[in-house]
Amino acid sequence: MSSSAWAAAPAPGHDTAPPRISPPRSAEVERALRQNYPRFQYCFVDFLAEQLADMSRSFQGDLQMVVLLATVGQVSLSAAIAAEAGGRSPAELAPERRGMTTNRLADCTGIPRETARRKLIAMEKMGWLTREDNFWYLTTSGEDTVARQALAALDDRALSRTARLYSSLSRLIDPAT
Known part of the structure; x- marks a missing residue:
């Protein structure tokens, strides 16, 4: 099923759009990927290794x-998405709502605490992270984060790579696409 079928425009000569067709549910997608496992595995590992x-x-x-x-x-x-949905600025949120402590980051990532601390401080010096009340969060500059600005080329390649993965996987789920 093509993504264009999910939000199709009115057909020429018709006043209304055709009924919306719901995108496949995750269980249906999973089943299709399992049925095409070798191709799925190739597409996914190709994407992951390149990324x-x-x-x-x-x-x-x-x-x-x-x-x-x-x-x-x-x-x-x-936190930024939630703040904006509530009509607030992310900067209005308390640090614990928009960031994580070094200890929590070490726990979540499995990276030793001292190693995490050194790397977080390095990213702070690069201007990518801000620390407030022991909570680390992304540093913003205007409407964007400093890290995203610094990694714009990587981000562009990741978007292109993700689009290729989506296209490849879509063909496994619905061969008509």
Whole structure:
């Protein structure tokens, strides 16, 4: 099922759009991927290996820094989305709502606490992270984060790579796409 069928425009000569067709549920998608496991595995591992290699190059081989930044980023972005949905600025939220402590990051990532602390401080010096009341969160500059600005080329490649993965997997789920 193509994504265009989910939100189809009116057909020429018709006043109304055809009924919306719901996207497949996760159980249906999982079943289709399991039925096409070798192709799924190839697409997924190709994507993952290329993404990990690209991140490794961008972070000079320090994938622990990637994991820490991603973990802090998810908390910060989740808080920003929630704040904006409530008509507030993310900066209005308390630090514990938009960040994580070093101890919690070490626990969540499995990275030793002292190693996590050193890497977090390094990202603070790079301007990517801010620490307030022992909570780490993404540093913003205007409408964006400093880390995203610094990693714009990596982000662009990841978007293209994800689009290719989506396209490949869509064909496994619905061969008509």
